[in-house]
Amino acid sequence: MSPRIGVTGVGWSGFTPTTAGRSYKELMFEAASAAYLDAGLDPRTDVDSFVCASEDLEEGTSIFDEYVPDQLGAVQRPVQTVASDGLFAVATALMLIRSGAANVVAVEAHSKASDILTPGRVDAFALDPVLNRPLGVPALALAGLEMRRYLHASGRTVEQCADVATRNRDQARSNRRASFADVDGDDAPLFDPLTTHQAARSADGCVVIVLASEDRTDGRPTVWMDGIGWSQDAPSVESRDWSRAVAAERAAATAFAQADVGPADIDTAEVDDTFAYKQLQHLDALGLAELDPASVNRSGGAIGEGYLHEANGLARTLAAVEQLRAGDGRAAVVQSWRGVPSTSAAVAVLRMDR
Amino acid sequence: MTVRRIEGELPVAFRYTPGVGNTAFFEALRDRGTFLGSRCADCGVTYLPARIFCERCLAGLVPDTECGPEGTVESWTVARQDVDGRPLDPPVTFALVRLDGADTVLLHRLLGTADIGGRVRAVLRPERTASILDLQGFEPV
Structure with missing residues (x-):
C-alpha cells in the first residue's frame, strides 16, 4: 500500500441562506484561514499546490479559475480549478500527492448562490440546447x-x-x-x-480542506483519506x-x-x-x-x-x-x-x- | 449608504450545431413525420434520436432505424413553474417516453394523463421546421 494521505486541516465559512456584505473571496479567505490554522501551517510556504472547484456560470464570471489565488495564499503558486463538485477536486489533490508532485495540497469549493438572481436560467443552460432546452423545461x-x-x-x-x-x-x-x-x-x-x-x-458557504502525505502529518491523530x-x-x-x-x-x-x-x-x-x-x-x-x-x-x-x-x-x-x-x-x-x-x-x- | 451589491448580467448568444445524427433525426421528423434512430447491433441498443457513434462500444453508427410513433411512458412529472420560477397556469406535464423500437427515451410534453407503462402516441405539428418542437408532445392512446 502506498503512503497514506491525511486530512490535516478543515475550515469553513457561511453555511447560511445569505452572506450579505461579504464577497465570495472573503468567504474563501475566512474558510482557508481556519483550515490553515487547523493544520498548523503557513500557506505561503507550506502548501505545495491548490485545487479549487467551481463553475463559471454560477460565479457570473468567465475563466473564474483566474479569480481564486489571492484569497487562498496561492499567488505565484501552482493552482488549478476542477469544473465539478469539490470531491472531484479532492481526487485531484490525492493524485498530486500520490504522484509525488506535492506533499501538501489545499482544496477549496464555495457557493455564493445568493448572488445568482436567475438560478433557473443557470440550470436551464445546462440542458442540451438542441433536444431539451427548447422545451422550456x-x-x-x-x-x-x-x-x-x-x-x-x-x-x-x-x-x-x-x-x-x-x-x-x-x-x-x-x-x-x-x-x-x-x-x-x-x-x-x-x-x-x-x-x-x-x-x-440554496445556501452560501465555503469549505477548505488541507491534505498531506503521511510523512507531513507529524504523527498526530489523523483522519486518513484511504480511497x-x-x-x-x-x-x-x-x-x-x-x-x-x-x-x-x-x-x-x-x-x-x-x-x-x-x-x-x-x-x-x-x-x-x-x-x-x-x-x-x-x-x-x-x-x-x-x-x-x-x-x-x-x-x-x-x-x-x-x-x-x-x-x-x-x-x-x-x-x-x-x-x-x-x-x-x-x-x-x-x-x-x-x-x-x-x-x-x-x-x-x-x-x-x- | 453602504454599497453591498453591484448588479450585472451576461448577455451572450450562441449557435448550436445539431450534428449529423440530430440533423438526420430532425429532417426525417420534418419531411416524413418519422422518428429516426440508429442501432448498434453489437450492443443491441437503438438510440433515438440517431447518433453516429455508440456510447457503449464507440462503434460508428448510421441513422437507419425508424422508431415509434407509439411508445410507453417511463416517467412523468408536473411543472407548476417555468425556468424563471413563475407560476405556470395551467401546469405542464413532462414525460419520458420510450418509443417502440428504441432503447432510449425522449423528454417531451405529455398531452393528457398516463402513468408509467401507459401507452402514448406522438403528436406532430402540421408545419414543421426541423426542431424538437416539431413534436407537440405525446397523447395517451
Whole structure:
C-alpha cells in the first residue's frame, strides 16, 4: 500500500441562506484561514499546490479559475480549478500527492448562490440546447422524473422519502452549521412527486480542506483519506439510467477497493441528499441501504445545512472528518453528486485509526 | 449608504450545431413525420434520436432505424413553474417516453394523463421546421 494521505486541516465559512456584505473571496479567505490554522501551517510556504472547484456560470464570471489565488495564499503558486463538485477536486489533490508532485495540497469549493438572481436560467443552460432546452423545461423537473422512476423501480415510497427529509432536519438540530433544521410553510408539490420539503435549499458557504502525505502529518491523530473514486453515467437525458445512481455505484466500487473496505466496515455516511429520494438512491448505490439511518447524514446533510453547489462534496467531507475526529465511528464514506441535470458522482472513504 | 451589491448580467448568444445524427433525426421528423434512430447491433441498443457513434462500444453508427410513433411512458412529472420560477397556469406535464423500437427515451410534453407503462402516441405539428418542437408532445392512446 502506498503512503497514506491525511486530512490535516478543515475550515469553513457561511453555511447560511445569505452572506450579505461579504464577497465570495472573503468567504474563501475566512474558510482557508481556519483550515490553515487547523493544520498548523503557513500557506505561503507550506502548501505545495491548490485545487479549487467551481463553475463559471454560477460565479457570473468567465475563466473564474483566474479569480481564486489571492484569497487562498496561492499567488505565484501552482493552482488549478476542477469544473465539478469539490470531491472531484479532492481526487485531484490525492493524485498530486500520490504522484509525488506535492506533499501538501489545499482544496477549496464555495457557493455564493445568493448572488445568482436567475438560478433557473443557470440550470436551464445546462440542458442540451438542441433536444431539451427548447422545451422550456425547468432543469429541476428532471428530479421529479427521476424520483418517480426510482420509486417505481426500487419499490421505495414517497413516505420513505418524506421520512428522510424529516430525519435529516432533526439531525441538523445539533449541527452549528445547519440553517434549515426548521422550514417555513406547508409542504407543497415542486415537481411531482418531489415536494418542497424534500429538496435542499440554496445556501452560501465555503469549505477548505488541507491534505498531506503521511510523512507531513507529524504523527498526530489523523483522519486518513484511504480511497476515492469518481464516475459519470451516460450524460444525455435520452440514454442515462433513470432508476439507479450508476455513477455513484462505480465511484463507490473504486473507492472501496482502494481503501480495501466494504460497506459492512462503514460506521457513518455523509451522502448527497440534494433531494430526499437521492439519499435513498445513493445509499442503494453504496451498498449501505441497511446502514442505521441514525448513522446517515448525522450533520443533517444538504437538507439541513443547505445546498452549497460545488461545495456540497466538501461539506459532506467536513462533516465526516468532524465525526471521525470526535470518535463517532472509525470509517466513513462520503459521496457527492453534481446535481441536476448531471450524472456525475464521487465517493471517498475516510478512516481514523484508534 | 453602504454599497453591498453591484448588479450585472451576461448577455451572450450562441449557435448550436445539431450534428449529423440530430440533423438526420430532425429532417426525417420534418419531411416524413418519422422518428429516426440508429442501432448498434453489437450492443443491441437503438438510440433515438440517431447518433453516429455508440456510447457503449464507440462503434460508428448510421441513422437507419425508424422508431415509434407509439411508445410507453417511463416517467412523468408536473411543472407548476417555468425556468424563471413563475407560476405556470395551467401546469405542464413532462414525460419520458420510450418509443417502440428504441432503447432510449425522449423528454417531451405529455398531452393528457398516463402513468408509467401507459401507452402514448406522438403528436406532430402540421408545419414543421426541423426542431424538437416539431413534436407537440405525446397523447395517451
